[in-house]
Amino acid sequence: MPAPKACKSASGDPEGFGQRPPASIRINNFSRSEDFPAVFGRPLPWVVRRLQHHVARWSRALGCQGATTAMLATSITVLLGFVGLAVEAGNWYLSLRNAATAADLAALAGAAALERGAADYRAVALDTAARNGFSSTEVTVGPPTSGNFTSDKSAVEVVISRPQAISLAKLFISSAPTIRSRAVATAHTDQRVCVLALGGGLSLGGNSTTNAGRCAIAANATSPKGITIAGNARVRADALITTGTCTGCTGRDVLTNDNLPPAIIANRPDPITDPFANLQNWTPTPPATCVNLSNQWPKDSETSANTATLPAGQAICGDLAVGPKQTLNLQSGQIYYFNNASLDVRGTINGSNVTLIFTGDPDRVGTIHINAQATGSLSAPANSLIDGHPEAAGLLLYRDVRATNNSNKDVQLNGGANMVLSGGTYFPSSNVVVNGNSALGSNCLAIIGYSLSFSGTADTTVDVSGCNNSQPYPVVRTVRLVE
Numbered sequence: 001m002p003a004p005k006a007c008k009s010a011s012g013d014p015e016g017f018g019q020r021p022p023a024s025i026r027i028n029n030f031s032r033s034e035d036f037p038a039v040f041g042r043p044l045p046w047v048v049r050r051l052q053h054h055v056a057r058w059s060r061a062l063g064c065q066g067a068t069t070a071m072l073a074t075s076i077t078v079l080l081g082f083v084g085l086a087v088e089a090g091n092w093y094l095s096l097r098n099a100a101t102a103a104d105l106a107a108l109a110g111a112a113a114l115e116r117g118a119a120d121y122r123a124v125a126l127d128t129a130a131r132n133g134f135s136s137t138e139v140t141v142g143p144p145t146s147g148n149f150t151s152d153k154s155a156v157e158v159v160i161s162r163p164q165a166i167s168l169a170k171l172f173i174s175s176a177p178t179i180r181s182r183a184v185a186t187a188h189t190d191q192r193v194c195v196l197a198l199g200g201g202l203s204l205g206g207n208s209t210t211n212a213g214r215c216a217i218a219a220n221a222t223s224p225k226g227i228t229i230a231g232n233a234r235v236r237a238d239a240l241i242t243t244g245t246c247t248g249c250t251g252r253d254v255l256t257n258d259n260l261p262p263a264i265i266a267n268r269p270d271p272i273t274d275p276f277a278n279l280q281n282w283t284p285t286p287p288a289t290c291v292n293l294s295n296q297w298p299k300d301s302e303t304s305a306n307t308a309t310l311p312a313g314q315a316i317c318g319d320l321a322v323g324p325k326q327t328l329n330l331q332s333g334q335i336y337y338f339n340n341a342s343l344d345v346r347g348t349i350n351g352s353n354v355t356l357i358f359t360g361d362p363d364r365v366g367t368i369h370i371n372a373q374a375t376g377s378l379s380a381p382a383n384s385l386i387d388g389h390p391e392a393a394g395l396l397l398y399r400d401v402r403a404t405n406n407s408n409k410d411v412q413l414n415g416g417a418n419m420v421l422s423g424g425t426y427f428p429s430s431n432v433v434v435n436g437n438s439a440l441g442s443n444c445l446a447i448i449g450y451s452l453s454f455s456g457t458a459d460t461t462v463d464v465s466g467c468n469n470s471q472p473y474p475v476v477r478t479v480r481l482v483e
Contacts, residue, residue, distance in 0.1 A: 098133060104185075108185045117277075129158065155482070161179065188479075195210070200221060200431065203227075204230070204454045208435070208459070212236060213237075220243050279389060279426065293308065315337040319342045319366065347373070355395050360400070364405065371414050379423060395424050397421075406429055406450070411432045411449065424472025427448065431450060432449035433455075444463065
């Protein structure tokens with residue numbers, strides 16, 4: 001059999017090594033090489049041409065079958081097209097992953113800033129996105145516009161979008177995709193706080209018993225202050241939390257209700273949020289009309305027995321003492337302003353859905369003493385009675401933060417076994433003392449003061465499980481991604 005003839009190209013190349021592939025399978029309309037993804041370190045068009053060239057040579061060497069040459073060259077071209085598309089799609093997927101990570105981090109940062117009360121949580125979220133490679137023109141920050149958290153005032157939504165570059169994918173799709181990622185973060189309540197010292201520390205000593213049930217006891221005071229448990233104090237709480245030190249917190253009688261050691265968090269970097277903080281920007285304005293019951297009920301009287309109803313719409317302008325045999329009734333749904341006046345309760349006091357405000361001249365603001373013999377019940381309103389201050393929902397007692405006479409005007413809460421306070425009690429610049437043979441208790445009672453001291457034989461129960469829809473207590477909140 002005669003040997004096959006050598007193939008000869010039109011250029012005179014006997015083996016066809018220099019022959020170009022058929023025009024029908026050549027790629028002649030490439031854009032700039034730098035517009036295409038790289039394959040093996042070279043622009044894709046260059047790789048395609050080189051492979052087409054070599055396929056033609058190999059085909060000639062194998063038998064000069066033109067159909068085979070066309071088929072192989074076409075197959076290689078299509079294969080490289082899919083490789084290029086895969087590389088390009090991979091870049092888009094990586095960009096989407098980066099956008100998702102940036103959106104998550106920005107949403108968490110924004111929600112954390114909002115929880116801390118930052119003036120512009122949006123700026124915090126945008127800065128976080130920028131640090132992760134996305135400019136402000138590519139990022140939208142605000143309350144959620146869709147999903148399950150549109151009514152959550154603590155939720156922050158971040159949406160990141162960025163158009164993608166397109167090159168070889170033009171062979172398959174008409175326009176470049178735009179990657180988009182969305183994240184929503186919000187603050188989740190992890191722990192309720194029944195007792196909070198805002199700055200002066202919290203001490204539990206003597207033979208006192210403080211039962212916080214399923215709540216935490218906390219102090220925002222910095223070291224060396226914080227929480228101090230001494231003497232024979234008995235403490236029941238889910239957690240002890242402070243931005244300062246926690247001294248004596250591992251004592252033998254410091255337990256949870258399940259007789260387990262409570263969680264102890266000392267040197268916490270962020271203070272616990274004060275739920276009534278906005279009230280510190282409010283200046284109480286008592287009614288111009290005053291009522292003075294001091295003549296009717298002499299402060300030192302121990303024998304007179306009578307009952308009175310405190311009228312609404314008037315300020316109490318003189319110290320008011322409720323003696324052991326006396327009963328004072330407050331009208332439901334009212335604010336009572338004690339203007340440069342104190343309230344001393346040794347008898348019975350009753351009032352539902354009321355808020356008591358102690359205010360006046362900063363150096364003359366009165367205070368409240370609830371003594372161990374006191375009986376009766378005071379409950380706070382579920383809705384705020386102070387215009388423009390919705391945070392006052394559930395507020396029972398408030399002593400003006402502007403008071404400067406705090407050293408000789410301690411708040412004393414020493415109610416007896418038959419005295420029930422329900423709601424939030426707020427004394428942001430005052431020292432709060434709970435001592436003596438008291439048994440103050442409620443299933444909705446939170447005590448917040450500048451400093452707090454539980455001593456003597458005080459038997460105090462603080463619990464917020466019965467606060468229903470109002471929330472007159474601080475909480476420990478953790479920011480989490482929810483969408």
